[in-house]
Amino acid sequence: MKDPLVRLTEKTAALGNYHRKYLHVISSNIEELTSALEQRGVREQVHLWSYSMEVPGEMDTVLETAQSESQKLDFLGCYFGLQFLQMNLRMVDIIKLELATQSERWRTSRRLMLEAGRMFRYLTKSYMERLLGIFLKDENPPEHVMLGVGTRADQDDIDLGIIHREPGDTEALNRAIGRLSSEMFKKSTRLHFHLSEHVGEHRLTATIDEYEDILDKGLYDFVIVTEMLGAATILGSYSLFEDFRTQVTNRFYYDPAKKENRFHEGYLRGILGEIRSLLTSPRPPETINPKDDGLRPIKSLLSAQKLLHGVEKTNAWNIIDELKTKNPKRRAQYDDLEETLSFFEVFRHLYQITVAQDEDIDLGEPGIAEQVAKIARMIGFEKKGVVSAKDFMLVNYYEFRDRSIDAVHILTEDLRRHLHDVTIFKPIFSGDIHRKPGYRGNLAVDFIRASTFVKGITYWDDFQQELVGDDNPFFGEFIDSFDQLPPKVQHKLAEGFVAGIEYDPSAVLRFLVIIGRNAKTDQAKHVFELIGSLFIEKLGKLANATSALSHMLYNCPDILNSFLALIEWESLAKFTELAHRKPALPELLPVQKQVAALTDVHYQSSHFFKQHFHKILNKYPVFIRNLHNNDRLKEITDGSYSDLTSIPSLGERIERLGDYYDLEFVRVSLLAMAGTHSEQTDAEFIEFCDNYTHLLHELCQQDVYLTLGYSMHTHDLFALYATGGHAREQGFDDDYDMIVVLDSDDSDEIDYCNKIVGKMNQHIVKRGVLPHHRFADHFGSYVVSFDLLADHLCRDDEDVFVDQSQMLCSRMLVGTSKLERKLSEQVIHPHIFGKGERYIEFMRAEMTARHAREDDEQRSNIKECRGGLRDIEMLLLMYETRHRVRECLSRRFLHRLSELHPESTEDFAGIVDHLNFIKNLRDLYRLKVAAHNVIEVKYLPSVAESMGYGDDEKAAQVLYDQFMNRTDQAGKVIERLVGKL
Amino acid sequence: MALKYSIRFSGAGGQGLIQAARILAEAAAIFDNKNAAESCSYGPEARGNASRADIIISDDAIDYPKIDSIDLLMVLTQEAYDRSVKDLSAGGVVVADRVVKAGEELSGRKIYQVAFTEIAEKRFQNPGMVNIIALGFFAAINGAIGSKSIRNAMLARVPKMSEPTYMRAFDMGLEAAREYKSK
Secondary structure, eight states, X not given: OOOHHHHHHHHHTTSOGGGHHHHHXXXXXXXXXXXXXXXXXXXXXXXXXXXXXXXXXXXXXXXXXXXSHHHHHHHHHHHHHHHHHHHHHHHHHHHHHHHHHOSOHHHHHHHHHHHHHHHHHHHHHHHHHHHHHHHTTTOOOOEEEEEEXXXXXXXXXXXXXXXXXXXXXXXXXXHHHHHHHXXXXXXXXXXXXXXXXXXXXXXXXXXXHHHHHHHHHTOOBHHHHHHHHTOEEEEEOHHHHHHHHHHTGGGGSOOTTSSOOHHHHHHHHHHXXXXXXXXXXXXXXXXXXXXXXXXXXXXXXXXXXXXHHTOOOOSHHHHHHHHHHHSGGGHHHHHHHHHHHHHHHHHHHHHHHXXXXXXXXXXXXXXXXXXXXXXXXXXXXXXXXXXXXXXXXXXXXXXXXXXXXXXXXHHHHHHXXXXXXXXXXXXXXXXXXXXXXXXXXXXXXXXXXXXXXXXXXXXXXXXXXXXXXXXXXXXXXXXXXXXXXXXXXXXXHHHHHHGGGGTOHHHHHHHHHHHHHHOOSHHHHHHHHHHHHHHHHHHHHSTTHHHHHHHHHHHOXXXXXXXXXXXXXXXXXXXXXXXXXXXXXXXXXXXXXXXHHHHHHHHTOOHHHHHHHHHHHTTOHHHHTTTTOHHHXXXXXXXXXXXXXXXXXXXXXXXXXXXXXXXXXXXXXXXXXXTOOHXXXXXXXXXXXXXXXXXXXXXHHHHHHHHHSOOOOOTTXXXXXXXXXXXXXXXXXXXXEEEEEESOOOHHHHHHHHHHHHHHHHHHHHTTOEEEETTHHHHTSSEEEHHHHHHHHTOOSHHHHHHXXXXXXXXXXXXXXXXXXHHIIIIIHHHTGGGHHHHHHHHHHHHHHHHHHOOHHHHTBTTTSTTSHHHHHXXXXXXXXXXXXXXXXXXXXXXXXXXXXXXXXXXXXXXXXXXXHHHHHHHHHHHHTXXXXXXXXXXXXXXXXXXXXXXXXXXXXXXXXXXXXXXXXXXXXXXXXXXXX | OOOEEEEEEEEETTSSHHHHHHHHHHIIIIISOOEEEEEEOOSGGGTTTEEEEEEEEESSXXXXXXXXXXXXXEESSHHHHHHHGGGEXXXXXXXXXXXXXXXXXXXXXXXXXXXXXXXXXXXXXOGGGHHHHHHHHHHHHXXXXXXXXXXXXXHTTSOGGGHHHHHHHHHHHHHHHHHHHHO
């Protein structure tokens, strides 16, 4: 027969490694214990190798066999270890059996988890009672009660609160508890005394008076209160515990008869902030954490709900049972919480006893997925078709999590409403205090003073809400009161407002943005700048600033974006430096990159870019989290475009189409700023721009029809042409040149189409782009007929050459091929190509005159300088006229010219290369510096960085010199090519 | 003379320093048969940011699990160092990541500086193992707890299939200590 220790060791291999500690204790003492029991003739009275139902009695028998105190401790520890291992082995067997056969899986899980908790408490209580008996032998301890204040079935540690009542030897009691802690650390479970760290002067125990004292002085936080509210006796004086409840914990229950429920309110604010923080914290994608994903939010919520509904139970399931009775309208939500709790508890329990006691479960770590699969089968999940038991369980995991989050949201909303009704700040919000005649206080100071009744509060949404709104009198009064204080006091007060950053930086950020957005006066701006700079300073001093920044990005990306838009340049530089700090935790790296991408965009972008960026990002926070991920951004913008057809309201559809434009503008701009070649960004820019114009025309047509109540069939007669940069397929222009032609002289039809174009203009302007209608001034109408156009372009005066160029480079966006043919045959061929020589001469003269006027500033003008964009455009127009072809004047045409003129292939290839260079430079200058054409070397470092030159002044100078040399060279090539015409 | 030694582990939340402290305390108490006590920060400030764990190792019974002054401070970030250096005992020793900048406040006390995070990233390709590498380094330089006990306690805290990974990280810490001593 196998040695029982060997057998137990083998069986324990099925459990997690931490069980080795117990095997170590057992193997060190089992021989001596067995021998002592046999010598006493009581071996048969003690279950050493099987689970016992008589633990206290058997522990006493074990103690009777020991000769010394140290032997007592060793024997007792050995017996505890044996029972502990067998308890867990038994529990695993029971769970496997019951969950594989029971149909009501979550009800059974609840029963099993309650049983697991009961077994663990039974064993530990028996052990602790006997250890204390040993350590307090011959002592005269005061009356005391030991309270369990944490999760009851958690085997990794036991959270304790110990209360004593004098008279008695308090020092002896504290010494005994210290030894209890040491002994249990060695042979059983760690004890934690979080409550003791905060209460009293007796180190590990405290009196009721001492508890009352910290409450009265506000020297506590909601974590302590949660522990107190969840306290249940392990051993000791029950009447002492009853007195503790009456005098201490009852203060936190809501009492409608009381004028003020200050303690109740403080705790609710702490819990509401905690729940929000838990639900919005970023989570690594491959990691699950049952505690943070479900158990903590649920238990925090229940701890607050029980105060509202007068529930005194401490076990989460029992609290839910009573809440269902006392608050029946939320029964469905409580049912969801109950099931999630049961599932998460059983899963976590099994993971902790069979794998490891970690809370984070990284499914990507080698071997972990297999362990999770084992647990899935233990819980009763089976492979179904191609879905494995593990995947099936994980789907359930996320479904339960989502259901519980929904329920938590609904129930926290109830708490918020309740808070609104009972808050002690009501007189402040309503103005009853500070607007009363004879008031000598200060609103800002009053608020901070009133809000310090409990540490760690992060829920101040109601106060913040009171500050929102244009010309809000409460906001004005708040700012005035702040402004009246001496600078030192202002600073101190500002520190008070940012104090919560350690607990929930997002809450402070929200407050700041409210101040910043409403800051119209110098005083308000001063308050914002003072609190804002302290916020950034304090953020930098946090142990893990990256974690706080990640939290903000996940929790409120729109608010973070607004804050960055509101702060001054110097603060933005400091914030950007923080955002680039490498996170200590690898899982935060992806989020840190997102934060850095956001701050970089703010720090290194022009007003031209920001006007699109700010407009759209607060509406689409998901965009903010993906600024560094073009593929994801493209999915979002494509989705938003495809989704347009499903929007029933025309107005909303037009608005969303505008959002599509702005989102795409931002996406393509980011692509350019990341160093993508202008050929690609131009193509992507023109694609979304054309999509936008095309659909906008359709929607405005419908709008005119709905407004007028009738339609005119102008479809085959109407043509909309882009001209200028858009026509040449160049992105990032800030104007939009258009020509609208109608194949009709009917004034009603022209009027109808003018209305459509007028509406289009209204929406295009909202995009920050100015629509230019080339012929509108001349004809007094956006829409021009073919005949009028032909009459105009056939003239010989100088202005007409410019209009001819516009017409020549135009590109049809809306219209039929029939109309394009008509324009080509009736306008372009006879009136432009037909007078080609004259046109080319005019262009040549204009180019020469412009070059002759060139001064230093003009030399740096990327559009107008010799070899600049204008020269390239004119070169293409002249060659288009020479060849009498209708072509889009883009890079494609340059390639074609290279084929048509093999003798100039090298020159045309050089122009393509040069166009790419100056287009890259011009786009980046517009996006990162300003939408100006004159390039200034002092602003070039960030542009140089995107173009791969480096990011310092030296790199900027190299880039600038290249710009000068290249344009100079290109100017000569262009002159040579023009000379060949 | 009976041993009483207090150690603080401090860094950014989630660097695994609480786990490292627990391993050390269990190594002393369970495998070296000393007395040990461990406590860590749990208030609202610990929800995401602060990370600190204190342990006391003693031949005698420990009446109170809180430390008065620190004999060995193990820190991975500047903020953690700044926060705790004032609590260092007269003969206290600091083990710090190379990113930490120490100054006059040390008053001549010994400091070991090792690029723990860099080792974890470059040689181990897993920054999450920084705590175990630091533990290995501690095992090599301390005289209070046996290296074998620390290794056993570490293995008792990790999933079975992850044992080789942790062993490798621990050995890297030992190697870093050997390199340090040979300089």
